[in-house]
Amino acid sequence: MFLIERYIVSQTHRLVLTLVGFLIFIFASYCAQRYLTEAANGTLALEVVVDVVFYKVLIALEMLLPVGLYVSVGVALGQMYNDSEITAIYAAGSSPARIYRAVLMLAIPLAILVALLSMYGRPWAYGQIYKLEQQSQSELDVNHLMPRKFNTNDDGRMVLSNQINTDSSVLTDALIYTSSDTRTSLYRARTVHVVNPSPTHPSVQLQAGTAYTLDHQGSNDNEQIYKDLNLHLKPLLQGLNVKRKAEKAAVLARSPDPADTAELQWRESRGLTAMLMALLAIPLSRTKPRQGRFATLLPLTIVFTLIFYGGNVCRTLVANGALPATPGVWLVPILMLIAVLLLMARDFSLLRKFSR
Template sequence: MNVIERYVVGGACRLMFAMVGFLIFIFTCYCAQRYLTEAANGTLALDVVLDVVFYKVLIALEMLLPVGLYVAVGVTLGQLYTDSEITAISAAGASPLCLYKAVMYQAVPLSILVMLLSVYGRPWAYAQIYALEQQSQSELDVRHLQAKKFNVNDNGRMIMAERINPTTNHLTEALIYTSAGGKSSIFRAHSIDIIDPSPLTPTVALHTGTSYTLSHEGTDDNEQIYRNLQLHLNPLTPRIEIRRKAKSAEMLTQSSDPADHAELQWRESRGITALLMALLAIPLSRVKPRQGRFATLLPLTLMFVAIFYGGNVCRTLVANGAIPLIPGVWSVPVLMLAGLLLLAARDFSWRQKFSR
């Protein structure tokens, strides 16, 4: 690595670390606020919030790291163009290749890291999040239930109580709503004791109350008055999208579902997309002298929007079977590579000098 390459790498790395750190901080604050709200509403146990936020940040790194390098390269090179340093570098006999080599020193290791995070870290983190939410929302841990509030989980189960005693697992003047098998059930009880709080077999004992079962088709409604009733509640049913995100690459490969193949292609393409984004930032960073180091942000932003939404649209179309698996989600990296070759050809053209 020569002096010019070290100079470019140093400037881009410093800016990238600052940007990624700031983005992680903002994303962490957003996740913490979101899951603390769920904990306050009784849909998530407070003691798992920190773990869920950590896994969410780990998942987000596959996007935050490429974005940080992409913007850092564009802004750093934009500053060199603005200060006419690129002109001086060109006058010293350097070719455009030195810029691409400098960016490659950063982009290749980062793209490998992003690929590993996407293929292995992302499904592992989603599996951990699902396990925590499954345990928190399925088990009847009254410590995260709020009195005089509708405590709802993702399975549609709702519990409300006038008073809650977390020491004895006892609820007073309580209401439970469940829905399964085409029927909705409402249980109103003077008091409720938690018999089994486990996620797999949550069970409660209801004392002195009334139950109502309402058929969704309106053909089998009934009312029951009881003194003592033991109720087995349904465990949380995992959503199909969370289940897919938590699948390993091997499971996705063996699946015949187009949505699973779209998820697999999305994970596998993250590394090469991160590399191509960093390289695309080189020609997009070109500005006129004294135009301002942030003049490159508009083309950089437009390109990122096209890449981000293009990838999501392709993944959705592949999952729906609207476009074939080949090229599938790889359509976006192929278009990025074609655009990079065209822009790089302009840099290396005999008619286009290193700066203008």
Template sequence: MSLIERYLTAEVGRLMTMIVGFLVFLFACYSSQRYLTEAANGTLALSVVLDVVFYKVIIALEMLLPIGLYVSIAVALGQLYNDSEITALLAAGASPVKIYKAILVLAIPLGIAVTLLSLYGRPWAYAKIYQLEQQSQSSLDVSHFQAGKFNTSDDGRMVLASRIDKSESHLYDSLIYTRSDDHTNVYRAQSVDVVNAAPTSPSVLLRTGTTYTLDRTGSDDQMQRFQNLHIDLKPLVQTVTFRRKAASVVQLSHSSDSADKAELQWRQSRGVTAILMALLAVFLSKVKPRQGRFAPLLPLTLMFTLIYYGGNLGRTLVANGSLPTIPGLWLVPAIMLLGVMLFVARAHAWLKRKL
């Protein structure tokens, strides 16, 4: 690697480290605030918040790493153009190819890392998050319940207790709200014993109270008093989105569902898209002397917006069958590659006229 390539790689790499670190910090703070709020509301155990935030950061790296490199190239090269350093290098006989090589030294390893994250890290992290959330939200583990507040779960169940004995999994002066397609059930009991806290088969024993069954399709409402009542609560069922995001590459590749194919193509194309984004940033970061290093940020922002929403739109179209799987989501990287080739051809045509 030549001195010029090492210099450019160091400039972009240093800035990328700072930007990615800052973005990870902001994302972790945002996620922490969100899940701490859920923990405060009793919908998530406080002990799993840090774990969930960690897995969320792993998922976000798939997007944060390419963004960090993309912005770093724009700012670093924009500064070099603004200071006429790139002009001086080209005037001294340096080839524009050295700039491309320097960027590719960073972009190719990053693209490989993003591909691995997308194919394996992202589904693994999603599976861990869903497992933690299901155990915390669907189970009757009262360790994260709060007295005097409605403790809710994703299936619509709410539990309210005036006092909680967490060591014995015992609730006092409790109200339990559940719902099904046709009925709403409200249980009021002086005390509740958690018989089974497992997410797959939660059940409780209610002592001395009243149950209300409300018919949501008619007027067949019922009230019943009881001394001891054992009820099995509805477990939290994994959604289709749950299974797809946490599914392995092998599972998606053997699926005939168009949404699964869209998810697989999304994962496979992330690394290639990151590399092409970096090359596009090289061409879009060019500014005239004294124009300002932040001048290319507007076209770069517009380009990133088109790439991001183009990818999401392509995934939606493939998922609902409006766009065939060939080319599918690879249509966006193909257009990006065409743009890179046009920029390269234009740059070399300009260089030949200068020579």
């Protein structure tokens, strides 16, 4: 009874596994190269690179899985059109509904998985990444510092030291640079003892050095020569966008901020978008005999580009208040649903013409 559906599913799911595996490998390699560079520059601890890459891949799955299914459906059905198998299926009296049903057998479970990843896995992974980055990017943790290199963090703080003793948490011949909107401070010290390396309450004790302060708003610049100086530095804080991506859906739902609404709608729409992408690939896979199985890649690429950038533009417009929350980010899935219904109607009308 489901012979056709099983055949289409078998042709498609192998491509999905191969393509998604390849995309994961490429994405993980890119992330590893990026974070290994940061580790080499002293801005990220080497031991957290593997964990960060794992969380990044988990976040990316909400995009990689739909793309893998979307392209696999287009290529697999394109091959069947090229081999005239679809024509034989229609000639045998089968309906296009069987092709759509076969794709839905793969698309529905994948859409549920993508929805769960987007609603729960993605914010959890972002939260873990920010914790790791915040802990490892504290340039006051001597285990993460590199001698004779500029060790920086996202707040513009920099530490340079000629020698680092990890056992005693002491820096020798050190330079500490901090900057804010109102002033810039520069501290030179013969020795620096790290009292508290915590990103939230960083503090150091400087001995035998000079402090320089430059006032951005006036002429209150000064120079201070000291023997001992206790210095409490500005904590490393998360930005609003960082907190939003890691926030729970229930918190976003209660927030009146349009940016939180855009983030919530983006998460909620990922599952439906994944399923609609797979259904759109069915009519886009139609090719002429002997045209080649990869002839569908161009229209598939164009449509995916429109979906991807359309979704990002809508999310940005909702976050900025330029697009109302209704339909908001759901505008793209609504347009995709309309396109799917119109293309399905065309497929069924073509069947009626073929049967006459």
